[in-house]
Amino acid sequence: MMTKEPQGSETDMTAGKVADVLLHADRLTLRNGGTPLLTDFNWQVRAGEFWCVLGKNGIGKSTLLHAVAGLLPPAGGRICSPDGDIAASTPQQLARWRGLVAQQQFDAFSCSVIDYVMAGLHPYRPGWGWPDEADRQAALVALDRLGMASYADADVTQLSGGERQRIAIATLMLQAPQLYLLDEPASHQDVAAQQMLLRLLRVLADDKHAVVASMHDINLAARFATHVILIGSQRWWRGAVDDVLQPELLQAAFGCSFNVIASEQGKWFSPF
Amino acid sequence: MRRAILLLIFLTVLAGLALTVAGLCGSTGCLRLNGDPDNIAMLLALRVPRALTAFTVGALLAMAGALMQVLLRNPLAEPYVLGVSGGSAAGALLAMLMAASIGLPRQNIAAVGAVLGAGVAVVLLFGLVGKSLRRLPLSPMAAGHRLLLTGVMLAAGFGAVITLVLTLAADTQLRGMVFWLMGDLEDSRFLPIAALIAFAVLLWSVWNAPRLNLLARGESFAQLLGVPVVRLRVATLCAASLATAAAVTMAGTIGFVGLVVPHGLRLLIGNDQRVLLPAAALAGGAGLTLADLAARTVVSPTQLPVGVITALIGVPLFLWLLSRSRT
Numbered sequence: 237m238m239t240k241e242p243q244g245s246e247t248d249m250t251a252g253k254v255a256d257v258l259l260h261a262d263r264l265t266l267r268n269g270g271t272p273l274l275t276d277f278n279w280q281v282r283a284g285e286f287w288c289v290l291g292k293n294g295i296g297k298s299t300l301l302h303a304v305a306g307l308l309p310p311a312g313g314r315i316c317s318p319d320g321d322i323a324a325s326t327p328q329q330l331a332r333w334r335g336l337v338a339q340q341q342f343d344a345f346s347c348s349v350i351d352y353v354m355a356g357l358h359p360y361r362p363g364w365g366w367p368d369e370a371d372r373q374a375a376l377v378a379l380d381r382l383g384m385a386s387y388a389d390a391d392v393t394q395l396s397g398g399e400r401q402r403i404a405i406a407t408l409m410l411q412a413p414q415l416y417l418l419d420e421p422a423s424h425q426d427v428a429a430q431q432m433l434l435r436l437l438r439v440l441a442d443d444k445h446a447v448v449a450s451m452h453d454i455n456l457a458a459r460f461a462t463h464v465i466l467i468g469s470q471r472w473w474r475g476a477v478d479d480v481l482q483p484e485l486l487q488a489a490f491g492c493s494f495n496v497i498a499s500e501q502g503k504w505f506s507p508f
Numbered sequence: 509m510r511r512a513i514l515l516l517i518f519l520t521v522l523a524g525l526a527l528t529v530a531g532l533c534g535s536t537g538c539l540r541l542n543g544d545p546d547n548i549a550m551l552l553a554l555r556v557p558r559a560l561t562a563f564t565v566g567a568l569l570a571m572a573g574a575l576m577q578v579l580l581r582n583p584l585a586e587p588y589v590l591g592v593s594g595g596s597a598a599g600a601l602l603a604m605l606m607a608a609s610i611g612l613p614r615q616n617i618a619a620v621g622a623v624l625g626a627g628v629a630v631v632l633l634f635g636l637v638g639k640s641l642r643r644l645p646l647s648p649m650a651a652g653h654r655l656l657l658t659g660v661m662l663a664a665g666f667g668a669v670i671t672l673v674l675t676l677a678a679d680t681q682l683r684g685m686v687f688w689l690m691g692d693l694e695d696s697r698f699l700p701i702a703a704l705i706a707f708a709v710l711l712w713s714v715w716n717a718p719r720l721n722l723l724a725r726g727e728s729f730a731q732l733l734g735v736p737v738v739r740l741r742v743a744t745l746c747a748a749s750l751a752t753a754a755a756v757t758m759a760g761t762i763g764f765v766g767l768v769v770p771h772g773l774r775l776l777i778g779n780d781q782r783v784l785l786p787a788a789a790l791a792g793g794a795g796l797t798l799a800d801l802a803a804r805t806v807v808s809p810t811q812l813p814v815g816v817i818t819a820l821i822g823v824p825l826f827l828w829l830l831s832r833s834r835t
Contacts, residue, residue, distance in 0.1 A: 307644050307728055331734030338728060344581040345724055345779045355722055359734040364718060364782065366509040411733065 256282045258318065258333075258415050258446045259304060265312030266299050273299055274472060276313070279465070281415065281448060286441040288457035288477075289450040291467035292490055297450035298339060300467075301417050304448070305336040318414075331359035335413040337404045339420050343393045349403055350375050350388040356410030378406040381436060383429070398424040405433070409440070416440055418449040422456055434460040454486065454494075454505045481505065512783040519790035523563070526794040530559035530801045535808035557696035562800040562814070563793035564702045565693065565759045566769075570792020571709055572751040573766030574773075574785055578724045579744045580652040583774065586767035587752040590659030590745075592629045594666030596756035599625015601673040601685055608681055618688060619698065619757050625666075626753030632662055633749075641745070642738055645727055655745075691762035691815035693800050698758045705754040709747050710789050716740065717781040724779060762815045764822025765792050765799075772829055 259281035266273045273296030281287060289297045302308040304315055306322045315322050317333045325333070335356075353375040354367045361367075367375075379385045382402040387395070392403060401424045408416060416437070422430045430453070438460050441447040451457050457464055457477065464480040466473045468489035473480050483494040486505065497504040532539045534555050539548055572587035580589070587593065603621025606612075633655075634641075640654045670689070677685055713720065719740055722730035731737040755762070769792040773784055796814070799821065803812040 305732060307731060326734075327731060327736050328734035331732065334732075336728075336732050342726065345583060345774070347725070347779060351780075352725070355725065355729075355733060358718070358722060362718070362734065364715075 256284075258283055259448075260316040261304070261313065262316065263313040264303070264310055264315060266296055266303055266308075267311040268294075268296065268299060272311075272470070274467065275470075277472065279474065281446045283414075283444050283446055284441055285446045285463050286438055286461050287446070287448040287463045287465060288461035289448065289465045289467065290452075290454060290457060290489070291465075292469075295467045295469065297467065298419050300465075301336060301419050301448065301450060304415075305334055305417055306330050307336070328359055328362065331411065331413070333413055334415040334417055335408040335411040336417040337401070337408050337419060337421060339423070341397075341400045341404050343400075346391050346393050348388070349379070349384070349390050349392055349395075352392050352403055353378060353406045353410055356407040356412075359411060375406070375410055378409040379403075381409065382406050383432065398426060398429060401425065402429070402433070414445055416445065416447040416449075418447070420451065421449050422451060422453060430456060454481065457481070458503055458505065459501060512777075512780070515777060515783065516786055516790070519787055519794070523790045523794040523797075526797040526801075527559050527563055530562065530797045531556045533801060533805065535804050535811065557699060558693055558800070559797055560703070561696040561699050561758065562693045562797040564699060564706050565755045565762065566765050566796025567789040567793035568702065568706050568709070568751040568755040569762065569766040569796070570769040570788040571706070571713060571785060572748045572755070573792075574770035574781070574788045575713060575720075575744050575748040575751070576766075577770055577774075578720050578781065579741060579748065580656050581724060581726070582652065582656070583771055584767070585656070586764075587748060587755070588663065588761065588763070588766070589656065590629075590633055590749070591662030591666055592626050592633075592749050592752045593756045593761045594663040594670070595625040595627075595629025595632075596622040596753055597625065597689060597761055598666040598669040598673070599623070599628065600688060600757075600760075601670055601677075604681060604685060604688070605673050605677055608678065619695075622757040623753065626749070626756065629662060629666065630746075630749045630753070633659060633745075636662075641741055644731055644737060687813060688760045690813035691760040691818075693759050693814055695758065698754075702754045702758050705750060706789070709751045710786065712743075712747055713785045714782065716743070717785055720744070720781040720785075721779075724781065760815070762796070762818055764818045764826070765796050768822045768826050768829075769795055772825065775829060 257280050261277055261279040264277040264279070265275050289300060291297050299308065303310045309323070317325065319325060319329060319333065322330060350372065354371055357367065357371055376385055376388060379388055382405055384399065384402050384406060387399065392400060395403065401421065405418070405421060421433060425433055434456055437447045437449060458481050461477050463475065464477050466480050466485060466489045473485050483496055486494045492507050495506040495508060497506055531552065534551065539551060569587055576585040576587055576589060577583055600618040600622040603617045607617040636658045637655045674682065674685060719730065719735045722733055722735050723737065723740060727737050770784065770788045773787050773791060777783060777787060796818065799817040800814045803814040803817045806812065
């Protein structure tokens with residue numbers, strides 16, 4: 237489970253277990269222009285798992301999330317949802333299977349926060365109807381879980397970067413896909429909001445859902461994730477959080493040394 | 509939703525009033541019901557088609573502007589920004605120039621040239637940006653930049669062609685050409701076709717309004733929520749280009765309607781395309797009808813080009829809107 241397995245031996249499983257698999261990447265190869273990022277990457281995400289994707293800048297974390305979300309066709313291999321290869325799925329099928337919060341948000345037009353969040357219902361209400369009171373309540377509940385309920389009538393273009401990112405996450409929660417993908421969800425958040433957010437993501441990964449988030453904070457990953465993908469140049473490690481978050485593997489991936497400090501909250505990784 | 513219905517009813521009434529006033533009034537004053545019936549019939553036959561032409565062109569331009577603003581995710585985009593109007597104008601002027609040099613009748617030739625020019629512009633645009641239209645931009649910031657810059661360059665090229673034709677044209681032709689460029693609502697021969705196009709574009713855009721709402725918030729965002737973005741963007745560009753080409757063929761390049769009407773409406777009623785697009789059609793139509801009425805009556809019997817009126821109203825209005833917006 238730990239290191240590179242190009243032969244893809246995990247595909248033979250019992251039928252009962254396959255039903256739990258929300259994402260299956262089969263010999264996935266990703267490139268950025270000509271630069272290879274990931275080669276022959278096999279990966280399965282099951283319901284209840286919270287994966288953190290760690291690695292240096294430009295190593296392919298966002299590319300992996302975009303490819304899984306179906307925004308970027310992979311250079312090789314297949315990505316499968318429970319419905320089959322995502323290349324053959326309709327946008328609406330995909331929208332019910334996965335949602336992604338991008339790293340950056342940019343608004344060209346003014347829009348109230350609550351209207352923005354209710355866009356998350358589009359996969360279920362593709363028609364012309366106006367949102368009803370139940371939709372508004374659902375949006376308010378999602379905003380409340382992110383501590384943004386009092387901003388419901390604010391204008392999205394007026395928000396700070398961290399607030400804007402939480403609005404995007406509230407939209408994702410209303411979309412309620414099976415697979416939650418988040419590209420650096422903690423990056424614009426203050427320390428308290430980071431704890432709140434990661435706790436929320438941990439709860440979202442229940443018996444029907446899974447979460448995959450790219451991160452820069454190893455200690456947040458160590459505290460909240462169940463599994464980790466660590467991407468280094470031309471190699472990767474994936475597996476349970478304690479198996480992958482080892483100082484020597486982190487050093488190989490990031491190129492700097494790590495002290496491990498034991499604390500009441502678990503292990504702390506201090507780079508030097 | 510009730511607010512939206514009330515607003516659309518209000519705009520429909522306004523449009524009806526504008527059409528009525530423009531149909532009844534003109535450079536010789538307003539019609540009275542107790543006047544000479546023959547005179548009334550003659551003036552109505554002149555004024556009603558012209559008012560309807562103005563309404564249709566205004567509606568086409570305002571819808572094209574609103575669609576371009578969504579497509580380019582830029583609230584300051586307008587129907588002429590991608591060079592379709594430049595292509596039309598260059599085609600029309602070239603056709604006029606050639607018709608004069610080989611002695612063809614001038615009547616329909618400008619319109620044929622305008623349609624061909626718009627077609628060339630759209631084909632060029634799709635040829636140059638087709639690849640980037642088929643790919644989703646991953647960064648939300650970079651969206652539409654390539655399309656916008658390509659369109660601006662095409663427009664600049666067509667601008668050079670227009671200048672060249674104006675330089676080469678004989679003095680006798682020059683006045684007609686300049687008036688064509690400034691915009692002229694006299695010619696209502698194409699009214700049925702243009703009205704049909706306006707209606708089709710309105711139906712298409714209202715039907716797709718929920719998806720356009722998501723597209724306005726970002727290409728990837730819309731795709732992630734289940735909108736087939738690549739197809740929708742191509743269709744939006746086609747609809748906006750068709751509307752622009754129809755308007756320019758019928759009336760020349762009348763400025764500011766396509767920029768000010770959707771932008772102003774957005775500041776007043778928000779950015780829900782389900783309301784904004786029909787509202788833009790109604791307000792653009794009513795606005796241009798009234799501007800044309802002003803152009804006909806303010807210094808009558810001299811008729812001003814309606815493009816002058818829309819620019820004189822549009823420029824200060826736009827600068828005012830810009831100064832009170834927050835960014």
